[in-house]
Amino acid sequence: MKLSLCIIAKNEESTLAKCIRSATSIVDEVVVLDTGSIDKTVRIAEELGAKVYRYEWNNDFSAARNEALRYVTGDWVLVLDADERLTPKIKSHIQQTISMQEYIMVNLLRHEIGAAQSPYSMVSRLFRKHPDIKFSRPYHAIIDDSVIEILQKEPDWQIGHLSEVAILHEGYTLSAIKQENKATKAQAAMEGFIVHHPNDPYVCSKLGGLYIENGKLEEGIELLQRGIASKQANIDLMYELHYHLGIGYTRVGDIRKAVSHYQAAIKQVVIPILKLGAYNNLGSLLKSLGDLQSAKSAYEMTTRIDPNFAIGHYNLGMTLKAMGKFTEAISSYQRAVQLDPKYASAYQNLGVVWLKVGNQKASLAAFNKAISLHEQDNPIEAARLRQGLQEMGLI
Template sequence: MKLSLCMIVKNEETALPGCLQSVVDTVDEIVILDTGSTDKTVEIANQFGAQVYHFPWCDDFSAARNQALEYVSGDWVLVLDADETLVPRMGEKIREAIAVNQDYVLINLLRREVGARQSPYSMVSRLFRRHPQIRFSRPYHAIIDDSVIALLQREPDWQIGHLTDVAILHSGYTPSAIASQNKFATAQAIMEKFLAEHPNDSYTCSKLGALYVELGKCAEGIDLLKRGIASKQANTDVMYELHYHLGIAYTRVQDYAQAISHYQAATKLLVYPMLKLAAYNNLGNLYKETGNLTAAKSAYEMAIKIDPYFATGNYNLGMVLKEMKLYTDAIKAYQRALQVNPYFADAYQNLGVTWLKVGNVEASMIAFQKAIALHEKSNPLEAVRLRQGLQEMGFSLTKFKSVGGL
């Protein structure tokens, strides 16, 4: 089976090398459609042996992606953006999946959102069979899903699968990336234009509604997200996103009862479990905020059951266990968080607090030392505050030797 990488790019000289390096040994051809770069993007693409084509930008991602598909010759297509990389060793699993599953027309891939403030995972339709009826739709957040659904209705023997391991790392929604590329403004303008012509499109209601909430336009976001649910056009994955983002929106306006209701609705939907991670975590935060510690503990435990390596979930569980005075269990939760993320300053700090509560001063001071060292790099004021607080309590960190490096 011949596998083609298909990309659209513009001024991606910084990110593109890492993207192409991650996939060059997996794919049989690289097809890149440049939409007007003025930097070294095209030169870099040529260095990786890519076939480079050009397309004038027209504020329509689906138009560009569909043009790129015209140049692809492989049996299967893998679509990446320049701010994405293929996880090491996933290339072999992708090759195996397309070779073995002859009835699959689409294999969904799990993507981790690096640095995202909300949902850490998403399922993306980026690996599909080259078929004349599979095309992208929607000018922003372009997807092939609509055409795949239409194809399955005409040819029901085709199947859709997914790979369970994280396949793609995406760094495009970190705050710095959003600011540098003005992504919010571009997204808003394109989606608003599309929604004016398709007012009940549930997918766009979800994406644009979530964007409004992110921009602080919570009332507009809530109205749009509720419109998406009321349209009754949303599939299960989109319905999950609608409820999830309503949970965020109502939290922002401090309507916690509504927020909890929508997070609960999201967690009950039959979507891939990893996608529910953030909903359970946010639900736990709300329960903790409203004083329902038992429910918060259960929500965090569900998040960790889905992903035992979810550092934030383990940390949050430690926080609620500490508040419940279950100190031994809290210590274990903080330690699990630190096993996953050894640079988690707040986890060290609260581990120090909890060790102190159970009378282990030496372990407490060692944890505080590590917390201060990490805070000094990222949050110097907190490092000063923590050090002064310990001194005021009569503790001298110099008496205790930290074990292990950072």
């Protein structure tokens, strides 16, 4: 089976090479559709052997992606953005999966590096070169609508899922979002779409979540509720709608409703790693309500789902500290800083619990590490912590 890598790009000289190189060992061709670059994007793509085509950008991602598909010659298509890259471990799984006859599309697990909320998402980026597969929606373009139509006519096809992390996405780091003004572009495109598709659950979820993030809480909650009420959302979307409502109700101060929506999200039958954000946020709310045992259970679930989730270990440590279980809290904080050596708050709280169990030497070492890390990003906190240690006579 011939596999084609398909990318649309504009001014991506800083990330494109890494993206292409991450997949070159398993793809047979690389197609890059350039939408108006004025930097070295086109030259980089050509130097790496890509077939480059030009397209005038019209503020519609689905139109651009469909244009790119016109030039693909492979039996299967892998779609990546320039700020994404394949993980080394997933390549053999992809090769094995596309050799199977039953699949028309395979969903891939994407790690959202730097995402403040959901660190993982499932994306439909690997699919057969089928004449009826096309992207829809101007932003967050997806092929799912066309695949559903195909399955209604050709029911023998199946949709597959790879549960290993396949894609690393750096586009949601704070610096990337600010640089590209992504939120503004997304909002404009989706607002234009929803005028004509007011009950579309996918855009209700995406735009509603964006409104919540931007502080338009009433509008966001209304859209998310509308998406649920449409009764057209699949399981993945139902999880997302409830999850965003959990965030929305938290921000308006209705903690009970927020808890109920996180619990509803967790009940959805999606792969466990997608529930990481819901369990983590639920733990925070339960802790704020004083239900430390339930909060502990929620945070323990995050560390079972993803043992490398440093935030989960940190939050578990905070809960154990509040419960007076200092030895267990120390273990959780130590795991957090082992996973993230720059986790200043974890070092700081590790210092607190070491002090509570009487190990002043270990406490001071942890506090000094926290001060060193805070000085890089939060000098005010570094000064406050240093002053506190001086007042206690520790330094």
